[in-house]
Amino acid sequence: MNYFKAWNHALIQGFLILFLGLSCASVQADEEMKLDKAPVDSSNLPSLQRGAQHFMNYCMNCHSAHLARFDLLEQLGLSEKQVKQNLILTDAKVADYMTVVLKAKDAQNWFGVPPPDLTVEARVHGADWIYTYLRSFYRDDQRPSGWNNRVFPNVAMPHVLWALQGQQALQKQGGKDTLVLIQKGSLSPQEYDQFAGDLVNFLVFMSEPTRSARLHLGLWVMGFLLILFLVARALKREFWKDIH
Known part of the structure; x- marks a missing residue:
């Protein structure tokens, strides 16, 4: 009887330690990484259409969305003709899946890891995480690509949108690491935030x-x-009524 009592006591202690440890880790992670709120609005068709255009122009060079077909874009208020002319940049058909020509083996050699499929990326990481990630790249000469990211340290992906956002550096300000724009891009900070917001809005739509x-x-x-x-x-x- 004492054996079972001691075993139950140890089991309860173990669960408490595990729970407190996970809670502390979660609090610490939240303190280290403050995510910005993504402007997600599934009813904003112009934003979704712009996000789809950004996705096709900048993301689908390396990333696939193999669980979605191109005809999904017709749900954004676009005709089949508009999808073919403006959003399908290869010889793919509207009924085809959104795959890329880039082979996983080549991507492994170039980046060290194959680029992930983005079909349900918004459900995996969340809209706020992706929105903050797209705006948190900075120059880092210690990395093979020359880039790093505050949200995803030592990320293998280079900053493919640097020409739009510009180049940021990680500097100490007030005892804290702060991203500072050291070279302007073709978009203003407000315009780039909208660009990233539209792209995230589309990724959220595509994931569900x-x-x-x-x-x-x-x-x-x-x-x-x-x-x-x-x-x-x-x-x-x-x-x-008659009973009561």
């Missing part, structure tokens, strides 16, 4: 295309359940 419809349908379902509850409550009162 039915989200907007699901939320809309959910409101109708909740309304129906509310009406059903009121009707059931009225019937219950009618059936039991």
